[in-house]
Amino acid sequence: MNQELKVLFNNYIIEKKQYHTESTHINANEAYAPIIKCLIDLGINTTDDLKFEDGIRIFNWFDQNSCVKNTTKNKYMGYIKAVLRHHGYLSHPYLLVKKLPNDVEPYKPVDRELFDSIIEYAANKDTHVNDWIYYAVFVIMYDTACRIRELLTIKKQNIIISTNTIILENKDTKGRTQRFVFFTDSKKDLLRDMIKQTPSEYIFWNYSKQRKLTENDVRNYIRRIKKKLNIDVFHPHQVRKLSATDLVVAGANLKTAQTILGHKEQKTTELYINYTALVAKQEYDKFRNNQKSSLKK
Template identity: 30%
Template sequence: MDFITASKEFLDYVEITKANGTLDVYTRKVKILNKYFGTTDISVITKKDVIKFWSWRKASLPNIKPQTLNKYRTVIILIIEYHTDIRLKVRKLRENHIMIEVIDPHTVFTVFEYLRQQTTYKEGLRNYVLFKLIFDTGLRINEVLNLKVSDFSFETNTIHAKVTKTKRERFVYFKNDTKKLIKQLITRDRAIDYIFKSYQKDKRLSVDNVQSLCFRIEKKLNLSYTIRPHEWRHTFATTFLKRGADLETLRLILGHASIKTTQRYLHLDNDFIRNEYFKVA
C-alpha cells in the first residue's frame, strides 16, 4: 500500500478513536509526509528513510525543533504499524527542553488594541473575541474552535467545553467584557452552532487558519516574539498563578489529568522571577 493511501486510512481511524486535537495534529503532519513519501510502498520504508526525511525537512526549515521532527517520526511509525503490525524502530532525536516564553503584558496590550481597532470588520470582531476567550479561559485552540453557542451560559459566565484533548468535559469561565463581545459576535453572525467560522468557506475555523492569523499579526505589528495559541494558554496559566490561585484549581481549568502535568507545564516568566529576586537581593 502506498503512503498516501495508508495515511488517509490511518487518519480515518484516528478520527474515530482519538480526540479532535490529536486528529488535527496528525493531519498537519501527514500533509508534509505525503509530499515526501508520496506513492512509496509503506512496507519498504526503513529507519534510514525516516532519517532522510528528517534531513529533507530540516533543509527547508533549518530552525525546526527536534520535538517537531520527533512528532513526524511518531506519525510514520503509527501509520506503518496500523497497516502492518510492524513497529519501526527509530530512536527519537534528543530534545532540547526549552523554557516556554509567556507573552509579556505590553505585547498582550498591543495585540488586543490592534484587534479592538479591527472590530468594525467582519473578521476583526471574530478575531478579537477568539483571542480574548483564549486569554480568559486557557482553553486549547482546538477546544476553542469547537465551541458552539449552546456551550455558553451567559448567566454564570461559564463555558461547557465538550470537545477536549483528554475527552473529559470541563467548565471554564470568562469575564464580563468578553461576554459582551461574544454576544455581539453571535448576534451579528446569527450563529446557531460553531462560534468561530471561516467566512470564506462557511465552516468553522481550523487550527491552521489561526496559526496563519497569528503570523500575520506578528508581521503587521513587527513583534519580537511569537503569539501562537499555546503561548496565550501558557500566559493565562502563569498570570492565574501569579494572582494567587492554587495549582489544583488551575489543573481543573486547564484540563490536566494530573497535577504533575500542571507543574511541568508551568513556570513563572523571567520578568516575574527577576522582580522577585531583587525584592530580597
C-alpha cells in the same frame, strides 16, 4: 505483507476520524502531506521499501527541503510509526528508529505588554468582516485558558451567561473529558453578540468564508499581526500560559489552575507558571505584608 504507504496513510486518517475532534481530522491530510511527499521523493513507496536506515534519510530530507526543527521531524517519524502499528506492522524495523534530540524550548507566557499591544491592535482593526472574531479569539482564550483547538469548538448552547461558564464537551478536549471554563463579566456582551450573530452552532465563525473558524485561519491572522507589530515569536499557547500565570499570581492555588487548564498532572501546571522575578516579588510582598499584620496583633 507488502502494502503501499500512501494507501495506509489514507486508511489511517479515515479510520481515526471517529476518535478525533472535527478540527483535528479536517487538517489531517494537511498534517500528513509533508511526510508523504518525503517518502515519495525518496522512492519509499511500500512497507517493504521502508528500512531502518531510512530514518536518517528522512531526517536529512527535511533538513534539505524545509526549516523544521527536530521536534517536527520527530513528529513526522511518529506519524509513520503510528500508521505501521495501526496496520499491524508491530515488528517493522523502522519502529526501532530513535528520536532526534529536542531542540525547541517550550513556549513561555506571552509578555504582558506585548499581549496588551496585540489586543489593542485587534480591537481597533475594523477593516475586515472577521476582525472582531479574531479579537474575540484572544480575549476569550485569555479568560478561559482554553487550548486553541478547544476554543474553536465552543458551541453556543454550551455557554451559560448567567454563571459565566462554558462547557467543553469531552470529544473536544485534549483529555477527552468534559471540562468547565469561565469568563469575566466584561466578556458577557461580546459572547452574547457572538451567540446572536453566528449562523452555526459554533460561536467562532469565519464570516468571509461562511464556515467554522479554523486553526489555520488564526495562524494566518497571527502572521499578519507579527508582521504589522514587528513581533518575532507569538503563539496562541502563550496566551494560555499567561492566563495560568496570572491566575496563580492573583491567588489561585495550583489545583484550581490545574482544573481550569485540564491537566492530568499538577507538574504540567507547574511548568506553565512563569515565576519571573516580578512574580516572585509580588508573592514575597504579599507574604511579608501578611506576616507584618500578624506580628502586630
